[in-house]
Amino acid sequence: MKTTTTRTRLPLIGALALAAALAACGKHEDERTAGQKLDGAIAEAKQAGAEARADASRAANTAETKMKQAAAATSEAVADATIVTKINAALLADDRLKATKIDVKAQDGHVTLTGTAPDAGSQTRATTLAAAVNGVRSVNNQLVVARNG
DSSP states (O other): OHHHHHHHHHHHHHHHHHHHHHHHHOSSOOOSOHHHHHHHHHHHHHHHHHHHHHHHHHHHHHHHHHHHHHHHHHHHHHHHHHHHHHHHHHHHHSTTTTTSOEEEEEETTEEEEEEEESSHHHHHHHHHHHHTSTTOOEEEEEEEEOOOO
16 A cells, blocks of 8 residues: 555655756746745646546546447447348248348338339238337338239
């Protein structure tokens, strides 16, 4: 414990010695006593330390916020990719939809289906399959029903 106290006091003692030396070398006469000069140097050192701690705290808070934002964005992207994969698998497993070209996109859990459905029932079925996937918040079905003939 004594070593820690010595380490924390050593920079302060050095700063005080430097302040006293600079005060003695000054070109203008300072009417303060040596004790007053020393008290002033101590106060300045304490203020500088407090400002450094505040700056470090602000920097740490900013870094933490940015890390949380990056983690959230990454998590959303992974969730959206998982949603797209599960919907594509469900569409491929459906007998009427597996032969169709349906493009699935997801952003923040909101799914958009584009392409062509063979009939109105298949168009509705695609919405039902997409909505059943965990994490889907909404489905925007823009599928066009194929016209025969």
